[in-house]
Amino acid sequence: MSAASSSLPSTVARIALFAALIAALGLVPQVMLPFAGGVPITAQTLGLMLAGLILGPWRGAAAVLVFMAVVALGAPLLAGGRGGLGVFVGPTAGFLVGFPIATIVIGQVWRALSGRMKPMLAGILASLTGGMVVLYAFGVPGLALVTGMTLTQAAAVVAVFIPGDILKAIIAAYVNREVRRATAVDA
Template sequence: MSSRHILSGPNIALIAVFAAFIAASTLVPEVTLAFGVPFSLQTLAVVLAGLCLGPWRGAAAVTLYVVVGAAGLPIYANNAAGLAILAGPTGGFLVGFIPAAWLVGYVAVLVRKRIRLSLPALIIAGLVSIPVVYAVGIPWLSQITGLTLGQATVAMSPFMIGDAIKVVIAASLASIIHRAYPQLMPANPVQKTAVDVEEAATA
């Protein structure tokens, strides 16, 4: 896909909208558990971005969210912001959201290429986010807090059940969105979206 299509108006708008949705997800009341890691709806929003936008646009939306928060806008959990958050115990989970959104989107596109995007298929695609986020977040947490990897994994294990529930909710929302906008996602990871094709034809 050319840079012209990547930077098309519809793509930029979708990335911005989903970045804003991720930011808005932190406004929902949350519970802060061990080592300052909050239980919020961020995971739901991140997974929804990947399921709806595909790999690169989903990851771009999450990246925009992380960068804006690091720049000082209080859009992280608990109205936090700044580079200090990325350097703290939760930083690994924020960074892990980026590859997680990309992989969720990639799997969703591959699933769509082979079968329709049914709710079970979307749930499976969404669940791949969990090991990715924790593969980054747990070692980061271990390094910052001095916990062993085993201790950090045990500390974070209660979140995994909640994240699985949020994946199911995100998949349900994505299923509704895809029924309403069936051309939102490309048919394979390197194919242009219907919007891009239409723009190219009218250029």
């Protein structure tokens, strides 16, 4: 974002907009797999990817933290209508802890790569790095801890999410590229 477009009211509005987007993506019906240890397939990680790519690392993380604060207060904004403090000790707790960190990594990787390669490829790589590698690094141990699975078992369970997360990374990169084209926002 350029310095001219980063006034406090517009920054707050963008953060609120992306927090709402992540919440809205929770309305997309989740897919529960019986062997996934209570971790659903959701669209909300697409929101994390978009926040990191479009808002950048810190504003993107702020949007995620606003969303998580509202969830912690009890709003049923997670996929499947879940909310409240209990979600932070359930099977998805590790993923939730990783949400803001993943968003920061997505934004940082985007910044590092966007000037060196085509925006679409930079967006995909940033989204895969933060939205999969980093998020899984938190989610797999969290799932293992809460469910009593071994790390290997938890990783095998989470592997089912890989194709969908790759698709979300491609969608996020495409949307990011098109938003930047439409708004002429500096990378």
